[in-house]
Amino acid sequence: MQDKYIDLETLKQEMLTCTMCGFCKQVCPVFLDVGWDTGSPRGRMTMAYGLITGEFEPDETFRERIFQCTQCTDCYRRCPSSAKCPDVVLAARRELVRRGFINPAQTKLVENVCNTGNIFADLDVEFPEQNGEIPLFIGCQHLSRPNNTKKTIKLLQALKIYPKIIREVCCGFPLAIMGFEKEHQEQKSRLESIFPMNGDPMITFCPSCLMHLKKEYGQPVQHVLQIINNKLDDAPLDMIGKTVTYHDPCDLSRGAGVIDEPREILRKIGCDLREMTHVKKESRCCGGGGGILTWDESLSDRMGMARIAEAVNTGAEMIVTSCPTCEQTLKKSARNYAEKNSTKPLPVRHILDLVIKAIK
Amino acid sequence: MEIIQKRADQDVINTIASIVGQDRVRTSKADLYVYGFDAGMHRNCPDAVVRPSSPEEIAQIVRLANRKNFAVIPRGAGTALCGHVTPIAGGVVLDMQGLNNILEISSGDLLCIVQPGVVCDHLNAALKPYRFFIPGPASSEAATLGGMVATNASGAKALKYGATRDYVIGMQVVMPTGEIVRFGTKTLKNSSGYQMEKLMIGMEGTLGIITEITLKLAPLPEKTAACTASFQKLLQAGQTVADIIAKPIFPAQLELMSEMCIRAVNKATGLNLPEADGMLLIACDGHPEAVNDEIRSIRQLCDKNGAFHMQYTEDPTQIEALWRGRKQMIPSLSALKPEFSTVMLADDMAVPISKVPEAVTGFIEIQNRYDIYIPPYGHAGDGNLHTKVLLDPENPDHWRQAEKAVQEIYDLVLKLGGTVTGEHGVAISKASYFKQERADAIPFMRAIKRTLDPNNILNPYKIFDWEDSFLTHLRYPVEL
Numbered sequence A: 001m002q003d004k005y006i007d008l009e010t011l012k013q014e015m016l017t018c019t020m021c022g023f024c025k026q027v028c029p030v031f032l033d034v035g036w037d038t039g040s041p042r043g044r045m046t047m048a049y050g051l052i053t054g055e056f057e058p059d060e061t062f063r064e065r066i067f068q069c070t071q072c073t074d075c076y077r078r079c080p081s082s083a084k085c086p087d088v089v090l091a092a093r094r095e096l097v098r099r100g101f102i103n104p105a106q107t108k109l110v111e112n113v114c115n116t117g118n119i120f121a122d123l124d125v126e127f128p129e130q131n132g133e134i135p136l137f138i139g140c141q142h143l144s145r146p147n148n149t150k151k152t153i154k155l156l157q158a159l160k161i162y163p164k165i166i167r168e169v170c171c172g173f174p175l176a177i178m179g180f181e182k183e184h185q186e187q188k189s190r191l192e193s194i195f196p197m198n199g200d201p202m203i204t205f206c207p208s209c210l211m212h213l214k215k216e217y218g219q220p221v222q223h224v225l226q227i228i229n230n231k232l233d234d235a236p237l238d239m240i241g242k243t244v245t246y247h248d249p250c251d252l253s254r255g256a257g258v259i260d261e262p263r264e265i266l267r268k269i270g271c272d273l274r275e276m277t278h279v280k281k282e283s284r285c286c287g288g289g290g291g292i293l294t295w296d297e298s299l300s301d302r303m304g305m306a307r308i309a310e311a312v313n314t315g316a317e318m319i320v321t322s323c324p325t326c327e328q329t330l331k332k333s334a335r336n337y338a339e340k341n342s343t344k345p346l347p348v349r350h351i352l353d354l355v356i357k358a359i360k
Numbered sequence B: 001m002e003i004i005q006k007r008a009d010q011d012v013i014n015t016i017a018s019i020v021g022q023d024r025v026r027t028s029k030a031d032l033y034v035y036g037f038d039a040g041m042h043r044n045c046p047d048a049v050v051r052p053s054s055p056e057e058i059a060q061i062v063r064l065a066n067r068k069n070f071a072v073i074p075r076g077a078g079t080a081l082c083g084h085v086t087p088i089a090g091g092v093v094l095d096m097q098g099l100n101n102i103l104e105i106s107s108g109d110l111l112c113i114v115q116p117g118v119v120c121d122h123l124n125a126a127l128k129p130y131r132f133f134i135p136g137p138a139s140s141e142a143a144t145l146g147g148m149v150a151t152n153a154s155g156a157k158a159l160k161y162g163a164t165r166d167y168v169i170g171m172q173v174v175m176p177t178g179e180i181v182r183f184g185t186k187t188l189k190n191s192s193g194y195q196m197e198k199l200m201i202g203m204e205g206t207l208g209i210i211t212e213i214t215l216k217l218a219p220l221p222e223k224t225a226a227c228t229a230s231f232q233k234l235l236q237a238g239q240t241v242a243d244i245i246a247k248p249i250f251p252a253q254l255e256l257m258s259e260m261c262i263r264a265v266n267k268a269t270g271l272n273l274p275e276a277d278g279m280l281l282i283a284c285d286g287h288p289e290a291v292n293d294e295i296r297s298i299r300q301l302c303d304k305n306g307a308f309h310m311q312y313t314e315d316p317t318q319i320e321a322l323w324r325g326r327k328q329m330i331p332s333l334s335a336l337k338p339e340f341s342t343v344m345l346a347d348d349m350a351v352p353i354s355k356v357p358e359a360v361t362g363f364i365e366i367q368n369r370y371d372i373y374i375p376p377y378g379h380a381g382d383g384n385l386h387t388k389v390l391l392d393p394e395n396p397d398h399w400r401q402a403e404k405a406v407q408e409i410y411d412l413v414l415k416l417g418g419t420v421t422g423e424h425g426v427a428i429s430k431a432s433y434f435k436q437e438r439a440d441a442i443p444f445m446r447a448i449k450r451t452l453d454p455n456n457i458l459n460p461y462k463i464f465d466w467e468d469s470f471l472t473h474l475r476y477p478v479e480l
């Protein structure tokens, strides 16, 4: 069994659908950084097909390119043939993990999730358990900032949104995205045993949890911004009065199609929005996607700095986003960008923090 | 066909690394595998991939190649469709994508100077504020200027705006024997001797490595308007095309969709294009009054030739909507047979403009004799036709059928006075048909190649030097 690339075989038609046109090259943040064709979506598709035809044996470069993909899905958006390169990459990761190609940072993260139910291995994580009208899945990233999360829940209540909060464990997204399928399935079972996935509508703070709950658990999930936006019309607000630019998280814009809501919210709280070159469905990864922080931190940082450079070019006073991972990655890159260019770091804010500030 | 290998051994690769730096040389299995392809059907691995950073480095590598007898294959974005950059005898691929600076934009002199790795759309984005552009191929978002020059690429606007060759006025080239030379000028006119820069156009990486290109600019049109016209008979559409050209009106785009393409688009997208034997999509651009005049005359001609349905607009979003059908055509055609794949065969022949309907009807008749799909469409305004061959690439029988069908298609094209390639070039896939077309010219082309590249270093076994059919070195696991 181990010799055959079973996961990849099931996606063979995707690889044959790829006409090798190369249109995905100029949107792939990895190719744009590394420059070599092995780093392009087309290169990844080619190598994957080579594996199943037996004409290509995986080597270190293949592993590097497969784990460098940020799963931003921009290649899929651009592909004229709708070939699912991001899925092929994930299948290749599963094959590699099954064959034991794992790095220590990945092992640590997997152990954290499997042993503690939390990506940070935080055994003391606080759950602000409460009864309410709509189940809220908080997600590991937001749980790791308890004060902030409490404030956000207060904000929801102020807007007459009453979340039901119970204990949760990681949804398994990081395991799936790194190719640890066995552990992912086990994690799914653990979550399902404590958190009802019964098809009732629910909300979440995290774009990646959102997409994972939709795809893997078939849940009708909304991002909180989608509900907050409607409620702001009647809320008493202080105007923030800042010029900002907005970074669309890949999972929220290309994934869930939540594009207008954050922009409307920014307008409602008195922000003047200056758009970057790559926005909305065409947004560029911040460098935090696809688990590349566990694989290639330096690549992640270069991507982040490219994104900060775009933001700086808009002349905005700050960059706002709506994903905790994007926020962290961009903060780090803003500091590195500032150091490199001898300037002050561009402030990075989560949109929810701005809304909290704006609510009277 | 015997292929004499021109491989680069480890000593050679070490020497190249000392020229360009170790981090610009790749020899991993993954790199060699990926750089064995372009967007065509063929594959063969090189021995190394190198990203040079200057003409001087390239010249040193080429001189080494002459001493050590290994092949050098210049490569842009690798979007060529005929095995152009497949290193058929091994050797070293020079990945030119890193040489991607726009060196000068001089709107007053009506020119720009670029390195060969600049992507066509990137150049056009930089030219836009000056209100100029360079017409590009349909692959302009990926293709590099170096690749465009080396294949004489052209796109849907070729009738009015010409091909890449019409924009090249000068270049810097590393010759196959290692000299760095300048051809052409920075002037729009030049009668000073042989037009060597033109010789480099369409040479497919076999006569030199282009390291800098000077291009003439075209003005961005002030206004664009578009119309569509549907006809009960393909011949009526063909007659309309001939009448428009003879008027003379040169629309920016003049596209023909056959009944099969219309059906495919409707099926795949639900766009509900009127069912017709032939449909024309026409765009005119330029000064607003001239555009209005042209569109008025075109509509009269469509009417005269019996168009039963017409649409007209100058609103950019509606133009976009009108062209949506055309843009959706390629994926829609692939969706005709989802279990089949598109392979790049017989993909860009050209016939005299008046012969377009005859060619399209002929292609459909040929297709009907085989189990594979060959839906035709094209830039009717310049006689350039495309087909998409759909087959199961792992089924040997399909390939054999494709070989026969493609031969029939090219026999028809040549009978109609056409050429086997209007856009994409020859390389491997079209070599045998090209020889059928250009038998008398080949000795002279070969003489040029042998003189400039006596050791046959640059991109060997391409164009006239490919002696086989297209059915070897395929990238699919298929025994033939």
Ligand SMILES: Cc1cc2nc3c(=O)[nH]c(=O)nc-3n(C[C@H](O)[C@H](O)[C@H](O)COP(=O)(O)OP(=O)(O)OC[C@H]3O[C@@H](n4cnc5c(N)ncnc54)[C@H](O)[C@@H]3O)c2cc1C
Pocket (backbone or CB within 6 Å): A020, A021, A022, B038, B039, B073, B074, B075, B076, B077, B078, B079, B080, B081, B084, B085, B096, B116, B136, B137, B138, B139, B142, B143, B144, B145, B146, B147, B148, B149, B150, B151, B152, B153, B154, B155, B156, B203, B204, B205, B206, B208, B209, B210, B211, B423, B424, B459
């Ligand atoms: C979806 C799709 C649509 C296309 N549409 C069109 C179209 O409308 N019209 C058209 O004409 N073509 C079209 N093509 C074909 C292709 O995109 C063009 O030929 C393009 O110009 C190739 O550019 P490239 O940078 O990818 O070159 P490559 O594919 O890398 O190379 C092409 C050739 O140029 C040579 N070359 C590249 N750089 C240099 C250099 N610096 N010096 C010397 N030789 C060099 C190579 O050796 C090779 O022979 C299409 C391709 C695809 C995949």
Ligand code: SF4
Pocket (backbone or CB within 6 Å): A027, A028, A029, A030, A031, A040, A041, A044, A068, A069, A070, A071, A072, A073, A074, A075, A076, A085, A086, A089
């Ligand atoms: S998902 Fe993003 S990073 Fe991955 S191959 Fe596609 S474009 Fe590149």
Ligand code: SF4
Pocket (backbone or CB within 6 Å): A017, A018, A019, A020, A021, A022, A023, A024, A025, A041, A042, A045, A075, A078, A079, A080, A081, A082, A083, A085
């Ligand atoms: S994945 Fe899509 S966009 Fe990329 S080369 Fe293949 S067909 Fe083209």
